[in-house]
Amino acid sequence: MRTWFEPDEDEEFEAAKALLVRRCLTWAGERRLPVEGVIVDAALESRHRSRDGRVCFWNARQVRRFLLEWIPHHVVASREVLDAAPDSLTTMFRYLAEAGLRDPRGATPAELEAAVDATAAEYPAVLDDPDRQSVATFWTRTALDHGVDLTDGKAVARFRRDVDAGRVDYDADLLDRLVMARFFESGPDEERAFPQPPVTLPPPAELTAAAARSEVVRQLVALADWTGSGGRALTGTGNLRLTDARELAALLGTGEQDLRARSAAELPKVGLLVAWAKAARLVRVSKGRLLRVAKAAPLLREPERLWSRAFESFFDLGAAIGASRSPLARLFDEIVDDALNSVYGMPAPMPVARLAEPILLACEDYLGFDDGVWREQVRQGLDSTFEALAALGAVELSHGLADELYSSDLDIDDHDLPPDARARLRARLAEPSPLVRLSPLGVRAVRDRLLAEGRDAPLVGELAGAAPAELLGMLAQHYPQEQAEEELRRWLAANGGSVEPLLDAVRACPFRSRAAALLDTLVRLHADGRAMLPRLRDDRVLGPIALTALVDAGTVRPEQLSPREQLSLMAEGLLNLLELGGPQQVVAQLAEVAGREASEIVAAVANSDHPADVAMAEFRSLVSVPARAPRHRLRMPDGHAPGSRGSRSRRGGRGRRRG
Incomplete structure (x- = not known):
């Protein structure tokens, strides 16, 4: 039984969810723990419909998302069921841990229970806020308030006709607000992101030493010291005076001190480092002077922390990297984020050209640029971006032939790139070109960003303490x-x-x-x-x-199997089918394969000594007992098998989830 599914694996996920709900309710009932099936169902679906899709990965952030966003937005149930959500969630966490399903990279059961307790204080007020629901939830509740049986297609159709004809009373103002929120606010549903491959990092001491060797770290410290306690005067346009800029260029080693220039704005490397120091909050501008930030003094003495600050602030430097009106400057943070994510975890250095083509298309699609000037601006800006990241020590640049994996997919018909872009790429990748890969420091930094976004980014070695x-x-x-x-x-x-x-x-x-x-x-x-x-x-x-x-x-x-082994093998297959497809599929499969002998097979399996106690108990209650019922020789009414697909596996039928 899997706990991660692709977004389009609807049937597989629904079957696994039904099984988990069924087993959780049974487990909780045996221990007299509070649980509502509709809440467990909704909790599992909330994780499936998330950025990472890991059904059994939970932390405090996911607890808050489920209780304060998902339930009010998606779940329709009686207030009694909704009020029980915190306790039901805690019971589910205990079950996942005992069943060995918990993702060890998430919070511990104790931490999750503490997160539920902390969030529960905010939960009632959220339930009372009608503006938290979705448009679909609004209409579901309205239909239920008017006595509509949502399982009756004809009744639902009549309700829709009555709404269109104006015969149904509802809160039109609330509906208008919900419709507006649908277009302008992000709900709890998250777009699934690609899972990242596991990466390996060197020991922490090596990363610390690498940060201390960073050229940009050295330059930022020197720039802050050069600014001094009294600061440096700026011109009316906010630039350094040219004499100060030349002095700083010599100090930082940018090689610009002897350039012909009429102002400091014509020394781009110095300008970038000054902008970087501002973005990292090492210096600030006040009353026409560039001043050192006093609170940053401890940071300047810790290269590793300073490196991390410089990396995070780099995403704000679009105007300093490229022409201020270029598309790269306008989309800089998104472009750099996507580029680094694309390079992350790759087994061979990536050709910069492979990154450039999607970026050029994105700029063209979203910003409407259609001339060759901006294309060259983007290419130059991308080169400058990677040069700056290389000076920081976040990437490693080289030049050579690209690995064939970067051209092997260009002949696929449904490729994301259009034919002309693929043709350009083939030509460029056939010759030596600039290549980029993340350094170990860059891998760690990008991974931290992925984790902060709720992405799955495994690290080899992080499971050493897992159960x-x-x-x-x-x-x-x-x-x-x-x-x-x-x-x-x-x-x-x-x-x-x-x-x-x-x-x-x-x-x-x-x-x-x-x-x-x-x-x-x-x-x-x-x-x-x-x-x-x-x-x-x-x-x-x-x-x-x-x-x-x-x-x-x-x-x-x-x-070669003994009779006992043959029975064991048959039982194993049926128990697997029961878990993956539900009792109806077991019945259908037996009826198709065994015909009149199906009942005898069910009886033999039910009376066998197969060691899977939990699965066997479920087989006996869901397959064997119904099969022995009069007039029900291996037949079950559609949709009424407990825990089968189509059943909501809810307790008492008091709640249902609507998208």
Whole structure:
């Protein structure tokens, strides 16, 4: 069972969500913990429809988003159900942790409970604010207030006709406000971002030393010292006096001190560094003088902190980097952010030309530029951008032939770039050209920005303290082979070197499809993986999973199985199908494959000694018991199987979510 899905994997996500809701309600009921199915359903969907899509990744920010934004915007239920949301969320967090589903990169269960408690104080006022709902939620509530059964298509159609005919009373002023908010305000729905590949960073001491070697860090410190306590006079246009600018150029090593110039504005490197120091709040302008900021003195003595400040302030330097009227200056922060994100995690230096073409198209589309002058301005500005970032130590520049991965996709018909842009790229990539890659400092800085945006940006080594089940879950879904192998090696080194805790985690996993994925991940990544499966064939708990893998791989032939193993294999397959598709798919599959013998198969599986206690209990209650009911030989009414797709898995039917 997965906990991350592509945005268009609707059926797969709905099936997983139904299973999680079903299992969470059962688990909570056994422990008499408060929970409402509609709230759990909505919580899982809120994470799926987020920037990163990690259903089981939660932190304080996500708690606030769900309780203070998602519920009032999307969820329609009785006030009793809505009031129970904080307690239901806490119960869900406890279940995810116990089931081994929690993303270890998120907050701990204790931290999440504290976040729920802190947010709960604001929650009632948000529920009472009608302007927090969406337009769809408004009409859903209005329909329910008028007694419309939302499951009755004809009743809904009549309600729509009555609205169009003016026969339905509703708050028109509120609706107008909601419609305006829809166009001018961002709601809790987030556009899914591409997941980033795992990256590796050197030890912290190496990063600290690299920051201290940064040319820009040295220049910013020197500029602040040069400004002095008394400051430096500025001209009427806000520039340094030319004599001061030449002096500063010599001090900073820009090489501009001997240039023919009529004003400091004609010394662009000095101008950039002065603008950079202002943006980093190291110097300021007051009463016609450039002054040193006294509070920045401690920062000037800490190169690593100063480096981070300089990197973050760089996104505000568009006017200083390019021509002030160029499209690059107008879109600078977005362009630089996208460019660095594109370079992030790439295995080979990226050709600058590959970055330039999408930027040129974006400027053309959004700003309407249509002449060759601005194209050259953008190219020059992009070169200056990377030169400045290289001086900071955020990127590394080189010149040579680009790796073939940057041209291998240019022949795809549905490529994002138009044919003429691809033709230009092919020509440029066929010859040596400027290349760029992030430095280790740049990787760390870009990763920090990605995390601040709620993006998924794995770091090799960050799972060393994760619980075994959580580790395997992350490696199975988010790590390519090479990085996953390294992460597993680091985890084993930090946790005694034995695989037994990992095997125990697979044994304890209550989801059969997930347990199979976890074991497959361990076998695939561990040096002793190939020999592991045959040894596990006789393991009481792992045996059915290992046996399934051996048969699927052709290592064991079906005729070599004992009757007990055959039953175990059959049960494993049906339990997987139950989790992935719900009880109706199990019934349909058995009816199609086994015909009249389907009932006997259900009985044999239900009475078997398959070790998956949770899954077997669910099989007996959702498949075996209904199959034994009179006149219901393996038949279930559509939409009424608990936890099946189409069911909201809600408690008592008191709430439903509407988009």
